[in-house]
Amino acid sequence: LGSNVACTLAGAGVGELRIADYDIVDESNLNRQVLYREPDVASMKVEVAARSLKQINSLCSVVTTSGYLGDCQSIEKVCTGTNFIVRAADTPINFPYLVNEVSLKLNIPTIGAGFIERFGVLGPVVIPGQTSCFACFNNENNEIDVHRSNFIGPAFGPVVSVVAGLISQEVILHLLGLTSSYFANCMLIYDPLSLGFYKVDRPIDPQCPICGNRRGENT
Numbered sequence: 001l002g003s004n005v006a007c008t009l010a011g012a013g014v015g016e017l018r019i020a021d022y023d024i025v026d027e028s029n030l031n032r033q034v035l036y037r038e039p040d041v042a043s044m045k046v047e048v049a050a051r052s053l054k055q056i057n058s059l060c061s062v063v064t065t066s067g068y069l070g071d072c073q074s075i076e077k078v079c080t081g082t083n084f085i086v087r088a089a090d091t092p093i094n095f096p097y098l099v100n101e102v103s104l105k106l107n108i109p110t111i112g113a114g115f116i117e118r119f120g121v122l123g124p125v126v127i128p129g130q131t132s133c134f135a136c137f138n139n140e141n142n143e144i145d146v147h148r149s150n151f152i153g154p155a156f157g158p159v160v161s162v163v164a165g166l167i168s169q170e171v172i173l174h175l176l177g178l179t180s181s182y183f184a185n186c187m188l189i190y191d192p193l194s195l196g197f198y199k200v201d202r203p204i205d206p207q208c209p210i211c212g213n214r215r216g217e218n219t
Helices: 002-012 027-031 045-056 072-079 095-106 143-149 157-175
Strands: 016-020 061-065 085-087 110-116 119-122 186-191 196-201
Touching (some): 002 016, 002 045, 016 045, 072 095, 085 095, 095 110, 119 157, 157 186
Parallel strands (some): 016 061, 085 110
Antiparallel strands (some): 110 119, 119 186
16 A cells, blocks of 8 residues: 555655655565565565655655654654655554554644455544544444454455555645545545445544544644
8 A cells, every 4th residue: 555655646746755664575565566576575665665766756755764663753753744644554553543643743644544354444534633533533342443453364456556546645635735624534445346435434532532632733
């Protein structure tokens, strides 16, 4: 997912991309991660990605981090000074919550996506002080979140492309000052078998322990 989004954003003319990944390219990545080729197998992903992105847009500055982002401090270090955060990692399992906290602290919008079985799951977009945050949306009784934590499986290449395109669109609209509100206070679930999109609304939780005391700070 991150590979496809980075490719689209570089091609769209984004001036700086910061990418983080501690992993190496594996043959199993090649069905969906468009920045990599067979000769890249066993190479560090961030190194290959930076080279590929520069070939797409030589004017794009690509800043890489090859360490594991397992806590708020490491995520904050990468994200400070950016305009938008795209969450594309699937580990650690609490990564969405960590990014959510960093987004709120730094006052930087964020959106993420993932995959559960055949479905693509997008959003919510978190605009600090204006929308529900990821913690508002997810709790210990949330079926989507519990299911996600118990599912491990491959991502289907075409679904990745659809999800990455929508995430990239949201980022570009935001950078142009044309931010849509479609992903605000909701998640979007894409079913490739029916070509259907299903919206799951989740309003702001005024009692949210993460963003409740920040409400209105950035409006």
